[in-house]
Amino acid sequence: MGELTSAEVRQSFLDFFASRDHTVVPSASLVPHDDPTLLFSNAGMNQFKDVFLGLGSRPYTRAVDTQKCMRVSGKHNDLEDVGRDSTHHTFFEMLGNWSFGDYYKKEAIAWSWELLTEVYGLSEERLWATVFRDELGALETDEEAAGYWRSETGIDPAHILYFGRKDNFWEMADTGPCGPCSEISYDRGPETCECAGDPDHVCQVNGDCGRFVELWNLVFIQYDKDADGNLHPLPAKHVDTGMGFERLVSILQGVNSNYRTDLFMPIIRRVQEMMGHTDEDVEENITAYRVIADHGRAIAFLIGDGVLPGNEGRNYVLRMILRRAARFGRQLGFDRPFLAEVAQVVIETMGPQFPELEARRQFILSTVTQEEERFLHTLDLGLSRLDEVLTEYEAESREVVPGDAAFRLYDTFGLPLEITRDVAQERGLNVDEDGYQAALEEQRERARGAEPSQARDEETLRRYMEILARLQERDLLGADGVGHDPYSVTELETTVVALLRDGELVKSATGGDQVEVVLPVTCFYVESGGQVSDTGFIAAYPPGEDEPIWEIEVQEARQPIPGLIVHVGVVKQGRARTGDAVWAVVNYERRMDIARNHTATHLLHSELRYVLGEHVQQAGSLVTPGRLRFDFTHPAMLTEDELALVTRSVNDAVLANYPVQVVQERYRQAVSEGVIALFGEKYGDDVRVVRVGLPGEPFSQELCGGTHLDETGEIGLFHIISEEGVGAGLRRIEAVTGRVAVDLVERQLSVLQRTAAYLNVASDEVDRKALSLLGELQSARKEIAGLQEKLARREFEAMLDHVQSVAGVSLLSARVTAPSMDMLREMTDWVRDRLGSGVVVLGTVLAGRPALVAAVTPDLVERGLDAGRLVRGLADVVGGGGGGKPTLAQAGGRDPNRLDDALRQAPRMLEDMMAS
Numbered sequence: 001m002g003e004l005t006s007a008e009v010r011q012s013f014l015d016f017f018a019s020r021d022h023t024v025v026p027s028a029s030l031v032p033h034d035d036p037t038l039l040f041s042n043a044g045m046n047q048f049k050d051v052f053l054g055l056g057s058r059p060y061t062r063a064v065d066t067q068k069c070m071r072v073s074g075k076h077n078d079l080e081d082v083g084r085d086s087t088h089h090t091f092f093e094m095l096g097n098w099s100f101g102d103y104y105k106k107e108a109i110a111w112s113w114e115l116l117t118e119v120y121g122l123s124e125e126r127l128w129a130t131v132f133r134d135e136l137g138a139l140e141t142d143e144e145a146a147g148y149w150r151s152e153t154g155i156d157p158a159h160i161l162y163f164g165r166k167d168n169f170w171e172m173a174d175t176g177p178c179g180p181c182s183e184i185s186y187d188r189g190p191e192t193c194e195c196a197g198d199p200d201h202v203c204q205v206n207g208d209c210g211r212f213v214e215l216w217n218l219v220f221i222q223y224d225k226d227a228d229g230n231l232h233p234l235p236a237k238h239v240d241t242g243m244g245f246e247r248l249v250s251i252l253q254g255v256n257s258n259y260r261t262d263l264f265m266p267i268i269r270r271v272q273e274m275m276g277h278t279d280e281d282v283e284e285n286i287t288a289y290r291v292i293a294d295h296g297r298a299i300a301f302l303i304g305d306g307v308l309p310g311n312e313g314r315n316y317v318l319r320m321i322l323r324r325a326a327r328f329g330r331q332l333g334f335d336r337p338f339l340a341e342v343a344q345v346v347i348e349t350m351g352p353q354f355p356e357l358e359a360r361r362q363f364i365l366s367t368v369t370q371e372e373e374r375f376l377h378t379l380d381l382g383l384s385r386l387d388e389v390l391t392e393y394e395a396e397s398r399e400v401v402p403g404d405a406a407f408r409l410y411d412t413f414g415l416p417l418e419i420t421r422d423v424a425q426e427r428g429l430n431v432d433e434d435g436y437q438a439a440l441e442e443q444r445e446r447a448r449g450a451e452p453s454q455a456r457d458e459e460t461l462r463r464y465m466e467i468l469a470r471l472q473e474r475d476l477l478g479a480d481g482v483g484h485d486p487y488s489v490t491e492l493e494t495t496v497v498a499l500l501r502d503g504e505l506v507k508s509a510t511g512g513d514q515v516e517v518v519l520p521v522t523c524f525y526v527e528s529g530g531q532v533s534d535t536g537f538i539a540a541y542p543p544g545e546d547e548p549i550w551e552i553e554v555q556e557a558r559q560p561i562p563g564l565i566v567h568v569g570v571v572k573q574g575r576a577r578t579g580d581a582v583w584a585v586v587n588y589e590r591r592m593d594i595a596r597n598h599t600a601t602h603l604l605h606s607e608l609r610y611v612l613g614e615h616v617q618q619a620g621s622l623v624t625p626g627r628l629r630f631d632f633t634h635p636a637m638l639t640e641d642e643l644a645l646v647t648r649s650v651n652d653a654v655l656a657n658y659p660v661q662v663v664q665e666r667y668r669q670a671v672s673e674g675v676i677a678l679f680g681e682k683y684g685d686d687v688r689v690v691r692v693g694l695p696g697e698p699f700s701q702e703l704c705g706g707t708h709l710d711e712t713g714e715i716g717l718f719h720i721i722s723e724e725g726v727g728a729g730l731r732r733i734e735a736v737t738g739r740v741a742v743d744l745v746e747r748q749l750s751v752l753q754r755t756a757a758y759l760n761v762a763s764d765e766v767d768r769k770a771l772s773l774l775g776e777l778q779s780a781r782k783e784i785a786g787l788q789e790k791l792a793r794r795e796f797e798a799m800l801d802h803v804q805s806v807a808g809v810s811l812l813s814a815r816v817t818a819p820s821m822d823m824l825r826e827m828t829d830w831v832r833d834r835l836g837s838g839v840v841v842l843g844t845v846l847a848g849r850p851a852l853v854a855a856v857t858p859d860l861v862e863r864g865l866d867a868g869r870l871v872r873g874l875a876d877v878v879g880g881g882g883g884g885k886p887t888l889a890q891a892g893g894r895d896p897n898r899l900d901d902a903l904r905q906a907p908r909m910l911e912d913m914m915a916s
């Protein structure tokens, strides 16, 4: 068999297990959607964790996949190794086959052997297997696996080795699923051992040299470990295998480095081509080439999975990797952004297996270039500062760059620690990374301290707590104090259980008093999740009458402490009393306006994801009766077309009048159904899910506590009023719906109609008419400017008659008409050109104020004349000031009546100047 391409290696793996009844499962996203403990997917089993924990199930019991993985940790400096050797990577693929309570050791072992030897054609003599034997003697030796190696495969029995807990026992965590594993290693031949000269080195599997490579780990999950460390056999046993794809390809392609496989070579070749490097040049700069190839893959895949460069968490990881690659590019000699070209190669080579790359091509490329440009901008400053720092330390023979110095480089110039470390290392210095972390933490603390503290004094808080305790003691509040679903109703018959004025409990309050009312339950929505509070009124009525005894206008409902809701308002009439039976009524129209904007926000969110891509994530939201505001992640301004498409899609959903369903669900269930939860939000076990769309096929589903419409048609009309950037990679859309949108459209249409009437054209001709008028205006202005210049020229010709000679120097001092200071200056040029040698003083009145320009030809400047000095003297006369160069200066004044006087004095001043 000829040499396999990496795509063929991957496909053979999937096909081999597919033909053995495995379901081919797509790779999960690099961003783990329902595991907040994980920064990135880092193993094939991530997406099946719930199955192993017994929390979830799949419609299949056998699966095969290749999983995208990222391993980067800020703590350990593994990033530093990437590029410096041939095996460490940030991004990699993990091939795996899975059995969920289906087949077990026998099949797993037999198939792995068959695939490696028959499909991939690896030589049997080069393969080794390890099985588990407990060095503590507490757990059973895995003779079962060893037996199958002997009976089901052609392996040399001498190649079956036993190893202990560190190498051959797998645990998911301190408790939970675990079991023995069996590892397959490949012998690259004795000549590949780099430790041959070391007398202590035992050249064998797990011997820590480059000769034996671990290829495939077969994990047999058969126990459940309890908190006391006891192992209980699992009723259903599972198989979880993982094979490093890049390593496998390097063996099958017979190369000694992952970077020499066809997974990396196309990237390296493209960079080489761009740089015009020879193969020797590449070898000389191999670290830079490797870093760019490795990071280029990570960058493309991360952005493809919706990660944007930023300052926290995974966003920071992306920024750091991208900047590190950009810096190595700079080292190669790139002086412009080039990483998009690299990403392009990744998309081309990996796109067929990972369609998300192809689907988000434009997004990936523009994000890369934007971030790279932003970085190159600050990099020069940061690097030259770093250079100064390092030179200083070298002079002092220091070996460590202090942490706070590295942090300042990051804080001021955006120079990531990783780059500081790389550069420092190249010059033989280390960086105090603990010190760096400490400085970073300190700054975070400061930032927290600087946050405006909720000006809520302890005293008030304590009072609310007392009130809550008293109401609870007397059992006056509903179940949880909130006690009521405020979503279904907008009015409610209830009782006043407490009345507060100036934070004190009172029995009653009268007209004009600002009060807080506590009810046992409420139908008012309390501000949260970006939706503003309801307003309305609370009133007491005599039996059978419409006119209230007393009424409080409610401006806001809020929750000062958990469990206590107060209605803040003003007594409008009568005397409000604790204990009175009342109606609490929400302003219905306003509630509906809010609901329109909230439901529309969900539609907007879902259409943005549809039009722009899945990387769009909600970053903030404000829902008021007047408008909605939605902040989201996206790296570029929306084009007119994109905005139009989003608007139309939302309005299509409005017109389709989809039902809006609100249900309570278990959190896990909701997430497994693809409901959008906000990243970083904490949710309880039971969550409220808002779904929009036909039953069973919702196109929008979000965890949300807000008030919504029953059907999207109630939105009426959706209209975007603005789109703008509000931070790196963050956009903001403001929009209106319902009555406000209709008002807006009416108002703008009537402006349009009036304008059309003024212009005497039809409404849809207004833009063309306006353009043509603007064109006319522009050419008329040009014509006027031309005429003015002609006039000035004519005046100038006449002026030349007034040139006088002062002590042998030609001087023209005259009053002219000029439309601007520029024109005035230009006229002095004409005079100078004509005179050859001489002094010009021109004056005019601009906007009611005198203006003067003086010019002196260079030959006279050499003789000590100075236009600045001259103009200052003239400015004195007109009551102003001025200055400029010796050849050209200008001045302004206050009194236009003194202008002629000033011009008359010019010859005398010139004479004085020549005499001095």
Ligand SMILES: [Zn+2]
Residues within 6 Å of the ligand: 193, 194, 195, 196, 201, 202, 203, 204, 207, 209, 210, 211
């Ligand atoms: Zn060795």
Ligand SMILES: [Zn+2]
Residues within 6 Å of the ligand: 598, 602, 702, 703, 704, 705, 706
């Ligand atoms: Zn919502």
